[in-house]
Amino acid sequence: MSERAGNYATEADLVDLDELESAYFKLRPDPTLPAQRVSFGTSGHRGSSLSRSFNEAHIVAISQAIAEYRAAQGITGPLFIGIDTHFLSGPAFASAGQTLITAGVNLRISAGGSFTPTPALSHAVLKYNEVARLTGLGLADGVLITPSHNPPADGGIKYNPPHGGPADTTATKWIEQRANQLLAAGVVDHASLREIVPFAEKTGTVTQHDYAAEYIADLKHVIDMTAIRSSGLRFAAHPLGGAATGYWQAIAETYELNLTEIGPGIDQQWSFMTLDWDGKIRMDPSSLNAVKAVVDSASHADYTLTLANDADADRHGIIVGTELLNPNHFLAVAIDYLLTHRKGWHSATGAPLTVGKTVVSSGMIDRVVAAHGATLEEVPVGFKWFVPGLSAGTTVFGGEESAGASMLTFEGGPWSTDKDGIVLCLLAAEITAVTGKTPAQLYQELTERFGPPAYGRIDAPATAEQKSRLLALSAADIKTATLAGESITEILTHAPGNGAPIGGLVIKTADAWAAIRPSGTEAVMKIYAESFAGAEHLKRVQKEAQELLASALS
Structure with missing residues (x-):
């Protein structure tokens, strides 16, 4: 634990954006060094241009590998592509887009060049493929350029196949190995790549997609927005300078909620943040040190709840008054509530409903699931393990201790097969509106039933x-x-x-x-x-x- 954890960032903590951009284009990775090769973790490749682990060569190699992978899998529909607000996401978007178009892939990019939360892209892929399967069109897949909650100097890229969620290990290993082959072969011609006509101008290869309008309009199928509106609940949302910036205000206006989007907007140095446990700026809404600035601001406003997301909005943070709720606590409350209030989830066969959790999530979840007569499915760390169940509608809810989760629609169909921090935040508002109690109060009741x-x-x-x-x-x-x-x-x-x-x-x-x-x-x-x-x-x-x-x- 750094002695500066929870302190506000200073000028010395801020990354030099010009240096980041220069390093992205000019520094060449050494493919013989493991730290500079392509490496897919639990959700994509991440690194920094400064350490030669996220440079133009990486993105071109990964994008080419993705193009080859989707061709080998017979994926012929468009590829939905989006970015978060990390600085390196911008140049990586251009490199990936140009490479994919050159490889013959048709792209769906965000309308107006806006940022795209991970759940909005996942939902878009699922919605497109629902129609594609009925009409015989080629299936779509997706790429999100984001390192999630990682520090401002980082970049990341992840691939979502037609099921809409994170790719499984078989797919990521194939892409990783092929990308490293390309990296080692030195096939990237940096100068000519940047001379390609901007891909948005290539007629017929790029279509703008309004991720925000589609996602926000469909929220009523997964969250009881009427209950939130009718309750008059006064709450706030802080996107932590991430891709959900603007989404929260649009949600408030669309559903006439007493909801305020707070925060300074987009700052790619994240100078407004407080430092995480290790003294780094990290946009983790589930870390008390990282969101101390939000907690401090919330303490001076009369909000029942203050909600937060990370840079790609796949994580949630629930602040009640000046208390940041432990992610495990909220998952337990959410599961207890949903198994009571989602009547459309009841299995037609009478089989118990299945709830997914990772092996490092709280045992409180085990007790809650058992009390409802549901089935618990424990999986390794990584949201990809929940994808099959969420896709098939057999897993009603899947959640990680790191504040990532998703769930089915009211009708029992898939909503997002990737983590959805926006929906989980709205679920906290629904729970408060319907029960008249905050998630913190409800968790206290769970501890009285099952032990603390x-x-x-x-x-x-x-x-x-x-x-x-x-x-x-x-x-x-x-x-x-x-x-x-x-x-x-x-x-x-x-x-x-x-x-x-x-x-x-x-x-x-x-x-x-x-x-x-x-x-x-x-x-x-x-x-x-x-x-x-x-x-x-x-x-x-x-x-x-x-x-x-x-x-x-x-």
Whole structure:
């Protein structure tokens, strides 16, 4: 934890945008160095032009690989493409667009050149393909240029196949390997690429798509907007300078809500932010340090709720008064509410409804799901694991502890098969409007029913070698039979819900659990832990989990 965590950013914390742009075009990655190769984590390739991990060569190679992949898969419809507000998203959009058009791909770009939240693009792909399947048209897919909540110097690109959600490991490995082949071959002619006529002028290859109008008009199919309007709930939304900027004001106007979009608008240095746990600017709406500026401003306004999103609006933050609700707490409240208030979700066969969670999410969710007689599906970290169930309408809700979730429409059909921070924020407003209680109050009621868990996550620095060794650990590497005074009941390396590798370890006892896994995009290993035996027991679980990890890696 940095001693500056929660402090406002200073001039010294701000990235030089001119330097970022120059590095994007001028610096060439060395494909023999792992840190400079294309690498897809849990959701796309991320990096910075300054470290030669997100440069023009990367984007051209990835875009060409995507064009070849979709051709090999018989995907012949348009490719929906959007960007978030990170500075590097702009030049990457031009590189990707020009490369894809040259490869013969027809693009759907945002009307007026506006920014596109991840859920709006996912929803657009799903809606197009619903018609395409009925009419025999070629299916569409999507590309989102975003590093999500990562710092301002970063860029990112992710691919969403026709199911609308994050690509699975088979697809990302194919794209990653092909992109690295192209990178190694040095096929990118930077000068000629930038001389191509801007792709928006290429008649017949680019169509403008109004992502915002379509998405906002359809919100009534997934959120009870009438209940929010009728309640008169006064709430605010802060897009944290991200792609949801402007969306919230349009939502307020469309549905006549007592909702105010707050914040300074788009600032690609994010100079208005407070620093995250490690002293970096990071647009994470679920981190108290990162959103302290929002919490401070909310404390001076009479809003029942203040909602927040990250740069591509796939994450949600729920602030009640001056309290940022823990994402796990809100997921539990959301699931409890939805299983009671979505009558259209009841299975026609009478089978229990399925709720998805990641293995590092709170055990409170397990208790809530069981109380409703529903089925819990535990999957590894990564929203891609929820895509099959959400697509088929068999998983009614899927959520991650990192504040990413999506759910079905009122009718039980897919809404967005990628994380939707806007809808989850609006769900908080619906819950408050319908129940007359805030999510914080409802979570307190859950703790009275099921017990108060203590939950925490520690991010520890980790080298590439340490992360690799952690991935290779097995249950046999754990040489102790107890954790924090309790017998270890289970050690998992694969998720119970689908048998997929966790990418680390989960250790369970009667009252607690700990999970250890490497980050897919940052040089850290993450240690998650939870105890239903109190905060002091949690500290012991965390301490012993770290000792256990050190012993296993020694």
